[in-house]
Amino acid sequence: MKLFLDSFWRAAAYCLMPRVILLSLLPLALMVALGLGLGYFYWEPAVAWTHEALNGWPLLAGFWAWLQGLFSADVRDMLAPLVVVLALTPLVVLASLVVVAAFMAPALTRLVASRRFTSLELKKGASFVFSVARSLGLTALAVLALLVSMPLWLIPPLVLVLPPLIWGWLTFKVMAFDALAEHASAEERQTLMREHRLQLLAIGVLCGYLGAAPSIVWASGLLFAAAFFVLVPLAIWIYTVVFAFSALWFAHYALDALAQLRAARVALSLNGEPPPPAAALPSGDSNAPIPPAAP
Known part of the structure; x- marks a missing residue:
């Protein structure tokens, strides 16, 4: 728990750095350009197709008739x-995660490593x-899980x-791997992801809830649909900041846990003891000495 909380506040502090911003x-910028291009060519056809789908669903015919009696305008138009x-x-969220994992996460991991490790x-x-x-x-797989659910x-x-659980699982699988890709060997990465599975999954789920919060707020009002081209860039930036925070949280946690793992193994080798099996390796809260880390 100490490593969990320590990596959290460090990630929050790093989000205020100009380089991270x-x-x-x-x-x-990339997502806005892509979003505007797709919106320019496909927004009206997508809305028209959705409107026709709502009209063609016989199970909702009575529901539309009931709503028509409550509102003067056609509710389906809104x-x-x-x-x-x-x-x-959800597609914007998942696309943002791929962009962050491919470009931002390695850069943020190197930032944490250059300052602390x-x-x-x-x-x-x-x-x-x-x-x-x-x-x-x-x-x-996450997209398939979203569609099925x-x-x-x-x-x-x-x-x-x-x-949030699906996004959290995806965040855990992607960012924990990327945080250890450069610094850990394959054996060290597998050991850490197995020994710290619950903590890393908890980080992913919490970040998943952070990423889902804007969607819950926007779904409460119809104004978001009218201001689509204004709020979507803001939404993408919010998600990107959340994913940047997630990458930093995973980087601080994973690199600190890796440093402790190596320090524990060095201590055992100096004492002339054989390395313990993977299941017996210390967790992130171990009291084993670790290399000095900058604040």
């Missing part, structure tokens, strides 16, 4: 843009290409649980 704006926005939001050896346990391919594969979102408690 600038890095959070770079993916935003609902179709909102449905498109809510459908795009200058003596930590780089063992290059995974290549950049493998990391990106792995991220894309896990993202595809969508019918369950109609149950009020589950819409607040399932998407």
Whole structure:
């Protein structure tokens, strides 16, 4: 728990650094350009297709007739843009995660290492290409899980649980791996991700809830659909900042845990004891000596 909380406040403090703020704006520029391009060419067809789908669903015919008696305007004209926005939001989140994992996470991990763990050896346990391919594969699984779980979102408690859990699992799998890709060997990475699985998953789930919070707020009002092109860039930046914070949290936690793991193994070798099996290695709260780290 000490390592968990220590890495949290360090990640929050690093988010205020000018370099981190600038890095959070770079993916935003790419996403805004892509979003504006797709919106320019596909916004009206997507809204029209959604409107036709709502009209063509016979199970909702009575519901639309009931709503028509309550409102003077056609509710489907307002609902179709909102449905498109809510459908795009998870895709924006997942695309932002891939961008952050591919470009921001390695840069932020190097920032943490250069400031706190200058003596930590780089063992290059995974290549950049493998990391990106792995991220894309896990993202595809997360998209599939989101699509399969969508019918369950109609149950009020589950819409607040399932998407953050899926995003949290994806964040844990992607960012914990990337945080250790350059510095840890394959064996060290597997050991740390196994021994610290619960803590790393908790970080991912908490970051998943942070990323889902804006969607819950926006879904409470129809104004978001009318201001789509104004609020989407802001939404992307919010998600990017959340993912930057996530990458920093994983970097601080994972590199500190790696330093403690290596220090424990060095201490055992100096005492003439054989290395313990992976299951017996100390966790992140170990009292074993660690290399000095800068604040």
